[in-house]
Amino acid sequence: MNLAPPLRRVLAKRYLHLTLLGRNQRGPLTFDGWYPRDHKPGPYPENDEQRRAAATKYGIRPEDYKPMNKDDPIKYAGDYPDFGVVTFDHKDPYEDYSDRQMRRNWGEMVSIDMMRYRPDRLTFTGLNEEDYTYWGHFTIMARVLVPMLVLTYLFTQSDPNIFRWQNPAMPKQYPYDFARAFPFGDPRDYPIKNYSFDLE
Amino acid sequence: MGTKLSVSLEGALSPETAPRTDRPPTFDPQAGFERPRKERVMKATWEEMEQFRLKPGQRDYCAHHLIDLMKCQTKNAPFAGHACDDQRGAWDKCEYEDHLMRIKEYERER
Numbered sequence: 001m002n003l004a005p006p007l008r009r010v011l012a013k014r015y016l017h018l019t020l021l022g023r024n025q026r027g028p029l030t031f032d033g034w035y036p037r038d039h040k041p042g043p044y045p046e047n048d049e050q051r052r053a054a055a056t057k058y059g060i061r062p063e064d065y066k067p068m069n070k071d072d073p074i075k076y077a078g079d080y081p082d083f084g085v086v087t088f089d090h091k092d093p094y095e096d097y098s099d100r101q102m103r104r105n106w107g108e109m110v111s112i113d114m115m116r117y118r119p120d121r122l123t124f125t126g127l128n129e130e131d132y133t134y135w136g137h138f139t140i141m142a143r144v145l146v147p148m149l150v151l152t153y154l155f156t157q158s159d160p161n162i163f164r165w166q167n168p169a170m171p172k173q174y175p176y177d178f179a180r181a182f183p184f185g186d187p188r189d190y191p192i193k194n195y196s197f198d199l200e
Numbered sequence: 201m202g203t204k205l206s207v208s209l210e211g212a213l214s215p216e217t218a219p220r221t222d223r224p225p226t227f228d229p230q231a232g233f234e235r236p237r238k239e240r241v242m243k244a245t246w247e248e249m250e251q252f253r254l255k256p257g258q259r260d261y262c263a264h265h266l267i268d269l270m271k272c273q274t275k276n277a278p279f280a281g282h283a284c285d286d287q288r289g290a291w292d293k294c295e296y297e298d299h300l301m302r303i304k305e306y307e308r309e310r
Contacts, residue, residue, distance in 0.1 A: 159212060162208055162209055162211075162212035163208060164204070164208035165208075167204060168203060168204075168207050168219075168303070168306050169221065169302035169305070169306050170219075170302045170303075170305035170309065171221065171222065171223070173261070173298075174256075174259065174260050174261075175240075175259070178256040188246060193239060194239070195229045195240060196238050197237065198237070200238055
């Protein structure tokens with residue numbers, strides 16, 4: 001039953017007994033042709049010899065070696081060891097590592113969830129659904145949209161005489177009426193009487 | 201004078217009574233003053249303005265300062281620089297007072 005992974009996931013939720021049919025339907029060993037030649041984990045170790053061999057292969061002490069649970073449909077990975085969650089933060093910051101950014105030495109065993117618990121990720125636990133309230137959602141949208149709408153209203157007023165920021169002033173006073181004399185008259189023929197604010 | 205936005209909004213809300221800034225004042229210039237106002241006198245002659253080829257916009261009541269400035273510039277040319285700062289300042293001050301008078305006229309009209 002080589003189904004696409006989402007469909008398989010749906011089926012596995014509803015019909016758990018399907019995992020018992022033939023090969024395990026979940027986990028990293030379900031994809032054919034996915035692994036480079038030497039990287040595919042071997043089969044689940046049955047006896048102590050195989051356990052020791054597997055532990056040596058992975059560079060772990062035999063007494064620490066614990067393969068993934070065979071019945072766990074998601075995490076089952078053959079003989080890949082399971083040593084819980086070990087993240088970047090669990091390790092000593094002051095030790096001299098080969099790879100300081102990942103806090104890992106060369107040849108050190110990585111857990112199967114390494115990509116999930118990388119040091120450059122912001123959060124492991126993901127985004128909590130209970131943090132998304134309706135009010136919070138509305139606030140985030142409102143504090144952008146309300147100023148936008150207000151400014152749009154203000155800037156689309158068609159009357160040019162509102163929102164003037166200049167000091168209001170009467171037109172400039174000239175001694176002669178240049179506009180009346182335009183184009184061929186002499187402005188001296190049209191003098192204008194203007195008064196200043198000094199009183200006699 | 202803190203009359204920028206508030207005056208324009210006032211004018212927008214009551215357009216019939218707001219003063220028009222594109223026309224001369226509608227009231228009698230002498231109204232409201234106990235003593236008569238002095239007339240503004242043109243200090244630069246027309247021939248001088250013609251000689252210096254001032255634009256019509258520059259031929260206002262401050263033209264005499266502008267003509268002094270131009271004379272100073274031609275005297276010190278081509279390195280006028282800060283030598284003519286006094287005249288420039290006088291011209292600017294005259295223009296500024298002219299602008300203030302315009303504002304006052306507006307206030308009168310209001």
